[in-house]
Amino acid sequence: MATVREATFELFRAHGMTTIFGNPGSTELPMLADFPDDFTYVLGLQELVVMGMADGYAQASRKPTHVNLHTGPGVGNAVGGILNAQANKSPLVITAGQQVRPQITMEALLTNRDATVVPHPYVKYSHEPPRAQDVPGALGRAIAHAMLPPRGPAFVSIPMDDWAQEADEDRAVRAAARHVNGRAAADPDALADLASRLGAAANPVLVVGADVDAAGAWDHAVALAEKQRLPVWAPPAAGGSRIGFPESHPQFAGTLPPAIGPVADALKAHDLVLVVGSSVFSYYPYMPGPLLGPDTALVLITADPDEAARAPMGDAIVGDVGLALERLVELAPAADPAQRPGPEARPQLGVPPAADPPDRLSGSQAMAALAAAWPEDAIAVVESPSTTVSLRNRLRLSHPGSYYAGASGGLGFGIAAAVGVQMAQPSRPVVCVLGEGSAQYGITALWSAVAYKVPVTFLVLRNDEYAILKWFAMLEQVAGAPGLDLPALDVAAVARAYGMEAREVTGADELTDTLRETIAADDGPRLVQVPVAPGMWLE
């Protein structure tokens, strides 16, 4: 007879979940006993980075991914990462150890009291099975929840004495054999109506969001834009966790501004805005104004019923964004070039603005130096607030699965996610661009990159401050706020302490040459630190 542990590992095998990201404690050891040879355990040194590595891996592999946490304290540390995973729609199956059942009610040490409560607002399913024999079924259900749209994390708390119990063979085998497919097509009438509206519109526009990348639907988005001759925007940057449309395409208009008034302004010349695979919208900061111009209508296509319900304006159609785009390409009429000449191509960006002080590169110069070293197929994992706009403008990423950033705005995602993305995409170079402040939240993931020889290039922009917060202070008219300077934070020195090869470079050419070298190296991670001038870089 199989044990609960054996039956559960069979279930993970059946779903291709043979990589486990974790940080173990005594309550997790019974799960890890006799660890099978066909499974890989990836150790993260703190739970936020365990979450981040799994999140990057799940998004880049499109597979449900198992994260194992240490009872109450581990889940507590992981909460910021669970919030990120929810915002990223990352299909994570999170397990946490728990006291043995006979000691839970007396709250013995390491009891995860009310285990399902803490992660609850950020997960789709939060459960502690009533019996050991229910563990495989609960995990099967967690996998289904994680993978059904909108994808996201699901949580199961598992008492440590459950693993050695005898499994209920029939239920365990049936749980392992289940596959739940959630790729639901949108209402055909709604799509036909939308296609007519597109055809009849004078000046429609398309906004392509992160979920188009997650759905593998770039080609359909490009086909619709080209057939209908639509200008294409990316949603406001804060919601831009992935890129769903080639940013070098002549019809790509740029990233929408982040706040209500400016978004309405950017879209006011259009009579119809079609948003696909994004919330409407992830606004920040608050700049009031009408949500849209008086002559502008909006239609959202999303697989997420909550996104559809909470949009503050426009119509919404719920369904798989890839299937919907594919069908719209068939239904929408080809636009007449005389009536829709298409947008003007964005101008090539010139020489980046010089820095002050002049002995440091500007953030835009650093991004231009990165662009000069950029291989076509590289992947950017980005957590560098003051240079994100400049990075997008200069790299103009144009391949699917090439960009990952935390959708919740919670720092501590970048380094860890880059490790997970690289593990899921071993044949593509991964470059992680970080502010030196952001890097600190997930810094221990540098150790995992070294330990597992994950060949990410980490580029750290060292500006000695929380630049974006100084910019927000200006917008919010806040003077005299403390805690916005970061003197003497040397991330290269920290990386060396974790065993990583790291260097600091200063000039633009030196930066490009160094990045070319580190990106080509595939025997382990490298870190390149570059001092940049303070400030925000928006070109």
Ligand SMILES: Cc1ncc(C[n+]2csc(CCOP(=O)(O)OP(=O)(O)O)c2C)c(N)n1
């Ligand atoms: C977990 C978490 N804590 C705090 C913040 C607030 N925050 C947003 S940006 C930022 C500063 C980032 O500094 P750095 O990485 O050096 O980037 P820069 O703005 O200088 O480009 C902070 C602290 C956050 N987003 N997430």
